[in-house]
Amino acid sequence: MVSTGGSGPFGKVKTESSDWADMVDRFQKSALDSRLGIPLIYGIDAIHGNNSIYGATIFPHNVGLGATRDADLAQKIGEATALEVRASGIHYTFAPCVAVSRDPRWGRCYESYSEDTVIVRKMTSIVTGLQGQPPPKHPKGYPFVAGRKNVIACAKHFVGDGGTDGGINEGNTILSYEELERIHMAPYLDCISRGVSTIMASYSSWNGRKLHADHFLLTEVLKDKLGFKGVVISDWRGLDRLSEPRGSNYRYCISSAINAGIDMVMVPYRYKLFVEDLTSLVESGEVQMARIDDAIERILRVKFAASVFEFPFANRSLLDTVGCKLHRDLAREAVRKSLVLLKNGKDLKNPFLPLDRNAKRILVAGTHANDLGYQCGGWTADWKGSSGNIAIGTTILDAIKEAVGDETEVVYEQYPSTETLARRDFSYAVVAVGEEPYAETLGDNSELVIPFDGVDLLSSVAGCFPTLAILISGRPLVLEPWLLEKIDALIAAWLPGSEGGGIADVVFGDHDFEGKLPVTWFKRVEQLPLHAEMNAYDPLFSLGFGLTCNKE
Numbered sequence: 287m288v289s290t291g292g293s294g295p296f297g298k299v300k301t302e303s304s305d306w307a308d309m310v311d312r313f314q315k316s317a318l319d320s321r322l323g324i325p326l327i328y329g330i331d332a333i334h335g336n337n338s339i340y341g342a343t344i345f346p347h348n349v350g351l352g353a354t355r356d357a358d359l360a361q362k363i364g365e366a367t368a369l370e371v372r373a374s375g376i377h378y379t380f381a382p383c384v385a386v387s388r389d390p391r392w393g394r395c396y397e398s399y400s401e402d403t404v405i406v407r408k409m410t411s412i413v414t415g416l417q418g419q420p421p422p423k424h425p426k427g428y429p430f431v432a433g434r435k436n437v438i439a440c441a442k443h444f445v446g447d448g449g450t451d452g453g454i455n456e457g458n459t460i461l462s463y464e465e466l467e468r469i470h471m472a473p474y475l476d477c478i479s480r481g482v483s484t485i486m487a488s489y490s491s492w493n494g495r496k497l498h499a500d501h502f503l504l505t506e507v508l509k510d511k512l513g514f515k516g517v518v519i520s521d522w523r524g525l526d527r528l529s530e531p532r533g534s535n536y537r538y539c540i541s542s543a544i545n546a547g548i549d550m551v552m553v554p555y556r557y558k559l560f561v562e563d564l565t566s567l568v569e570s571g572e573v574q575m576a577r578i579d580d581a582i583e584r585i586l587r588v589k590f591a592a593s594v595f596e597f598p599f600a601n602r603s604l605l606d607t608v609g610c611k612l613h614r615d616l617a618r619e620a621v622r623k624s625l626v627l628l629k630n631g632k633d634l635k636n637p638f639l640p641l642d643r644n645a646k647r648i649l650v651a652g653t654h655a656n657d658l659g660y661q662c663g664g665w666t667a668d669w670k671g672s673s674g675n676i677a678i679g680t681t682i683l684d685a686i687k688e689a690v691g692d693e694t695e696v697v698y699e700q701y702p703s704t705e706t707l708a709r710r711d712f713s714y715a716v717v718a719v720g721e722e723p724y725a726e727t728l729g730d731n732s733e734l735v736i737p738f739d740g741v742d743l744l745s746s747v748a749g750c751f752p753t754l755a756i757l758i759s760g761r762p763l764v765l766e767p768w769l770l771e772k773i774d775a776l777i778a779a780w781l782p783g784s785e786g787g788g789i790a791d792v793v794f795g796d797h798d799f800e801g802k803l804p805v806t807w808f809k810r811v812e813q814l815p816l817h818a819e820m821n822a823y824d825p826l827f828s829l830g831f832g833l834t835c836n837k838e
C-alpha cells in the first residue's frame with residue numbers, strides 16, 4: 287500500500303507517528319487474515335526525514351546534502367530516517383532519488399544531490415543508512431534489509447529523470463546509451479551494490495521511449511546485465527501515462543509495462559480493473575505466467591529480506607526516536623554543512639561574516655525568515671508542501687533570536703516599512719527570500735527569478751543597512767550583477783528543513799562554511815542547460831564554488 291501526496295490517517299491534520307502505526311497495523315491485520323496471509327508492505331515518500339508525519343525531523347533536501355559531499359552524513363541521515371519511518375509502522379520509503387539533475391528548470395532538481403554523477407554516486411550511502419550494511423558475502427544484486435530498525439529503500443527514478451530536454455518533468459532524455467549509462471545509470475550500480483531492495487521506473491522517456499514500457503532498460507539492462515534481483519516498481523499511475531489520452535487502453539498499458547519488466551504497480555484508483563485486465567492478459571497468454579512468477583518471486587524476496595513475515599507490525603518502541611534531539615542535532619549539522627557562502631563582504635579585506643551576535647540592534651526581514659514550511663520545501667506534510675507551521679522546528683528568525691546576546695534587540699518585519707528603512711540604528715540586516723514549495727511538474731520553471739518581489743526587498747534593505755541575504759530555494763536563481771554588488775553577503779541555504787539553528791551556527795561564527803555548490807549557478811536562463819562538462823562554460827558561480835570565513 288502507498289501513501290502519497292499527504293494521504294494518511296483519516297480525520298487528522300497534524301497526524302503523528304502513533305496515528306500512522308495504528309492505521310498501518312489495521313491494514314496489516316487484514317492482510318494477515320487474507321487467504322494466503324502474506325503481509326503487506328506500506329510505502330511512503332520519506333525523502334528528507336519522515337516528512338509526511340507531524341513532529342518528524344525534517345532534514346535538508348538532497349540538493350543541500352549534495353553541497354556537503356558528506357557520504358557519512360548521508361548514511362547517518364538514512365539511519366535516523368529509517369527509525370522514524372519504522373516508528374510509524376511503515377516498512378518502505380520511496381527514497382533515495384538518485385537523479386543527476388542537468389537543468390535547474392526541472393521541477394524536481396532539489397530532489398537531486400547534484401548535476402555531477404560522482405557526487406550523486408557518493409551520496410548513495412544513504413541506502414546503507416536506510417536498509418543497513420549487507421554482510422561481506424551478501425550476493426550481489428539481492429535486496430538487503432538488516433532488521434526492524436531499517437526500511438526497504440527505493441532508488442529512483444530509473445533512468446535519466448534528471449536529464450530531460452529543457453528540464454521538462456516527465457520529459458524526454460535524448461542521449462546515446464553510453465552517455466545515459468555514464469551520467470544517469472552509474473548511481474544505480476552503487477545502489478545495487480549496497481543491496482537496494484527496489485528501483486522505481488521513471489515517468490520520463492529515453493530517446494522517445496517511455497521508461498515504464500522499455501524492456502531493454504528495465505529487463506535486459508537492469509535485471510539481466512546489472513543483475514538486479516529486487517523489485518522494479520512503477521511510479522504513481524505510471525502505466526496510465528503509456529497511452530494518450532492518459533489512462534485509455536489500460537489493458538495495452540498493463541501488458542506493455544509488465545512485459546517490459548515492471549514487477550509492482552502503483553494503482554491508486556483503478557486497482558480492480560488492473561487485476562481483471564492482468565488476469566485476462568495472463569489467461570490469453572499476452573503476459574506469460576513466467577513473468578508473473580518472476581515478479582512475485584522478487585516481491586516475496588523483498589518481503590522476506592525485510593522480515594515482514596516475522597515482524598509485520600509497527601515497532602512502537604521506536605516512537606521516542608521521532609523528532610528526538612539526536613536526530614535534530616544531526617539535521618542541524620547537515621544544515622550547517624550544506625550552506626554555500628557565495629559572497630562575504632564588498633572587498634576581501636573586509637569580510638562581512640561572521641556577524642556580531644552582540645550587535646545593539648539587528649533587522650530580520652523577508653518572506654522566508656519566519657516560515658517553517660518555506661524552509662522545508664516540497665514533500666513536507668503533504669505533496670507540494672506549503673507555508674506556515676506545518677512541522678515542528680526552528681525558523682531562521684527563531685534561530686537568530688536564540689543565538690544573539692541578551693542585550694541585542696532583534697526587529698522582525700517581513701516587508702520593512704518606510705519608517706523602519708529610514709531608521710539609522712540597525713547594526714545590520716538579515717534578509718531571507720526564496721521560492722515557495724513545489725513538487726514535480728508544478729516546479730518546472732524557465733524564468734528562475736526570486737519570487738515574492740524578493741529582489742526589490744533585498745535592494746531596498748541593502749540600500750539602507752549592511753545586509754546578509756539568505757536564499758531559500760531548491761536551485762540556483764537569477765542574481766543580477768547590480769544586486770550582487772549591493773548586498774554585503776550571500777548564502778545559498780537550499781531547502782534546509784526543520785533545523786534553522788544550523789544557519790545561525792554558521793552565520794554567527796560557531797562553525798565555518800563547508801558547503802560547495804553541487805550545481806552550476808548560471809548567469810542567465812538563456813545559458814541553460816549549463817553544466818561543468820560543457821566547453822562553453824561561463825557560469826556566475828562554478829560547480830564546487832564556496833567561500834569560507836577563515837582567512838587561510
Ligand SMILES: OC[C@@H]1[C@@H](O)[C@H](O)[C@@H](O)c2nc(CNc3ccccc3)cn21
Nearest residue numbers: 288289290291331380442521522669726
Ligand atoms: O508518492 C509516490 C510517488 C513518488 O515516490 C515519486 O517519486 C513521484 O514521481 C510520484 N508522483 C506521484 C503523484 N503525485 C501525486 C501528488 C498528489 C496527489 C496524488 C499524486 C506519486 N509519486
